Amino acid sequence: MSVPAPPSQHRPAKPSKASSAVPLAVLVVSAALAGGVAAAAPAGARSWTLGAVAGGWVCLALAVLTGTLLLRRAHRSAAQHLAESGTHQARSAQVSAETAHLVNITLPGLTKRLRDGASAADALTTVQPPSDPQLRQVMHTFAASLEEGVRQAATAEAERLRYREEVDRATAEAERLTSETLPAAVGRLRDGQSADTVLASLEWPRTPLLHRTAESFVRELALSERRAAAAQAASAKALSRVQAKAVSMLADLREMQERHGEEVFGDLLKLDHATSQLGLMTDRLALLMGGRSSRAWNKPIVMESILRGAVGRIAAYQRVRLHCSTTAAISGFAAEGVMHLLAELMDNAANFSPPIDEVHVYVEERSAGLVVTIEDSGLKMAPAAMRRAEQAVAGRMTDLASLQGTRLGVAVVGRLAVKYGISVNYRPSSRGGTGVVVLVPPQLL
Known part of the structure; x- marks a missing residue:
């Protein structure tokens, strides 16, 4: 280490002879x-x-x-x-x-x-220490303190990076859990797989908190699905009994109509119609619960009988006007489904139009199949309601919890349309309300 040279020291000058001679001169002069x-x-x-x-x-x-x-x-x-x-x-x-x-x-x-x-x-x-002991002590203390500080800073940085990696991994796992794993687990649980099977077949987060949360969710959802499936099965069984009773009552009423005279025919007809409406409601609930229709046909049913059977199942049957000139018939396996589908659409058209207005049903035979148009003169559906109805009749609304009490019919229409390959579309009606166009494919004719 280069250090500037100290300033030169000036030595005091020796007393000159003149200064020594002064006292001697004084002595000589005084002696003289x-x-x-x-x-x-x-x-x-x-x-x-x-x-x-x-x-x-x-x-x-x-x-x-x-x-x-x-x-x-x-x-x-x-x-x-x-x-x-x-x-x-x-x-x-x-x-x-x-x-x-x-x-x-x-x-x-x-x-x-x-x-x-x-x-x-x-x-x-690597450095030259200063000559001053205190400065050397300061340098050593500084080096030791700085070494400790650097070590602690490196440890803190490593901890920060480790925590950051854990947070990033947990974030990625949470995103994958919510966007991929849980939807797949919900789908498999709804397909009937058990919670243990789903937990073993999917990749779950390694973060303990996320893993425990996801496992608890899957097990609770599996329990809820089992309860819902059991309740749905029990409801379907109960409804099947109600359906059987309704069919038996209809048969008894029609036998009574043939046996008794005109004095009780009107009352029996009212009971017959009320029982038909009850059959429609029970079939609706049974289909929503995963069951099947109450009746099945072994032979084809002509389209006019299909329309009249559908009209006879709704409350406002007197307001429906049929315009059918075709002689086509519906195959027996699909006749009950097509009849129920048309009954639901006619019931909606009658319920959402003024009580004094009529609902018109037109049937046309085309190369693509049989076209049935149902038109009412009620209020036009709002765009949002139209979208929800189109989703329902397309079979995309299968969750019963998302269905309103007044929209169960369109959900049944969607299930039947998907089952038999029938196309159902909404459009504005020429009579001022809403029109529904039903295309029955040729394989059902």
Whole structure:
């Protein structure tokens, strides 16, 4: 380490001969004056005068010598103090230079080496220590403290990166869980798989909290699905019994109509119609619960009978006007489904149109199949309601919890349309309300 040289010490100049000659000249001059005084004294007082003059000169000589000695001692003391002051100034300048070098060069160099990964001992060997012990102690303390700080900072950075990786992994797992795993688990549970099978077949998060949450969700959903399936199966069984009773009542009523006269025919007809409406409602609920229709036909049913059977199942049957000129028939396996589908659409058209207006049903035979158009003169459906109805009749609304009580019929239409390949579309009616176009495919004719 380069340190500026201390300033040169100026030694005090030796006393010149002139300064030494002054006291001697004083003594000589005073001796000459004393001799002159003694020579000029009267002869009788000359000895006394000579003695007095000699005593005075001796005193003067002693005084001059004493002053000279004291003056020389003062000169030596001043020179010594001046030399010590120069030494202190030089030492102070050296310490100041070493301090500046330590602050501006040594400590920044130590900081860089320690931050680059070197140890304090290795970093200290690459620099020249200052000569001052206190500065060396400061440098060693600084290096040790900085090494500890760098080590703690590296540990903290490693912990931060580890936590950041864990957070990123947990975020990615949570996103995959919500967008892929849970939907797949819900689909498999609804397909009838058990919770253990679903948990074993899918990839779940490794984060313990997410894994426990997902497992609890799957098990609770599996329990809910089992309960819902059991309730749906029980409801379907109960409804099948109600359906059987309704069919039996209809058969009894028609037998009574043939046996009894006109006096009770009107009452029996009312009971027959009420029972038909009950059959429609029970069939609707049974289909929604996963069951089947109450009746099945072994032979084809002509389209006009299909329409009349559908009209006879709704409350406002007197407001429906049929326009059917085709002789086509529906296959027996699909006759009940097509009849139920048309009954639901006619019932909706009658319920959502004014009580005094009529609902018109048109049947046309085309190369693509049989086209049935149902038109009412009620209020037009709002765009949002139209979209929901189109989703329902397309079979995309299968969750019973999302269906309103007044929209169960369109959900049944959707299930029947998907089952038999029937196309159902809504459009504005030429009579001012809403029109429904049903396309029965050729394979059902």
